[in-house]
Amino acid sequence: MDTAEYMSGFAQFISASPSSYHAAHEVARQLRDAGFTELHEHEPWVAPTRAFVIRDGAIIAWITPDDVSTTAPVRVLGSHTDSPGFKLKPQSTIGAAGWLQVGVEVYGGPLLNSWLDRELELAGRLVLTDGSEHLVRTGPFMRIPQLAIHLDRExxxxxxxxxxxxxxxxxxxxxxxDADVLGYLADIAGVNAADVAGYDIISADTQEPRHFGRDNTLFAAGRMDNLSSVYAGLVALLGAPEGAEHISVLAAFDHEEIGSETRSGACGPFLADVLDRIYEGLGSTREERHRAIAQSWCVSSDAGHSVHPNYVDRHDPAVQPLAGSGPLLKINANQRYATDAQGAALWVRVCQAAGIEYQDFVSNNNSPCGSTIGPLTATRLGIRTVDVGIPLLSMHSARELCHTSDAFALTKAISAFYEGA
Incomplete structure (x- = not known):
């Protein structure tokens, strides 16, 4: 696989994943096509060597080698499936001055102005009174119109x-x-609107991913924070060796953009539940599980910031990572990122094994640092964790920007991680 082939697959993945629920199901589709077995949490697990499980908008997949030890460590690639935007309110159909409008609530921390004057879609899941779930997406459906300059000279x-x-x-x-947004969604999903008891519906930009710039090496798309890491982990897991002495895991959580404190978020029990059942399937004792986790690693992969040419002063004056110069090793003195010296050493080994360059990232002291699932996973499991990701411009915009070489380099690094570097 080369950069062009990888980016083609990445673009298709983004287009198929307008919501966290769609992203989880697209990951599942590709895993299923590659021979992975889908498991369900309410059923007994006779754990196969290649399997996955979905919990709402999150998915965890793993490869357990044959004859693996009861103290085998795990190597987890952690990421998240959600992105900032607007979520459909209970009163979904509103209006003013003869216009029909959609009732929405802000989800996470989007750059609000970037959502103006774009053809947006609604996407997510409908849940019927019988508990069944139905994925739905509208395609171009709505637009947040900006006020004309003539009416606001400032x-x-x-x-x-x-x-x-x-x-x-x-x-x-x-x-x-005379109109009903929920009814329209039900029609698209092929269900009766009267049977819809609940829904989780989010906005997404409908513009297709696009290459542009010098040699077409710049790439613009929505939801690269953090589908860039989900897809990199998926590609790496699909190519991971089955003869390793560790268990390779892809964990794509939901709700990172709103704090992760949900049953499918990194603060929740999802990963711990899955690991418990994997080790139970191996016959591991409680002590052996502790020994396994003590040898394990989590690479928490979430997009970071490239230096911005129009706002250079907002970045650290000495550490200014540039798009196109490699994935980021994300560092924060206050542990908003989980990277420590041991984690940095792991990332150096991984990148050397993959034959790629990497860059350090640290925030300007006067700018508050965002966080990731890294510290949450480390706290939840006690697992050694390092925070990484690709550099972006316009993070949390409806449409973000990356360099194609960084996206491809990230999956090569994760592949080396799964190979045991």
């Missing part, structure tokens, strides 16, 4: 959006009573 000096008043998308004209 807009280019200071644009401030009220999250309640200024972010409701339009999707038509008419009377609210």
């Amino acid at each position: 807009a280019n000096k200071s644009l401030s959006l009220d999250k309640q008043r200024n972010t409701a998308p339009v999707y038509g004209v008419g009377e609210v009573g």
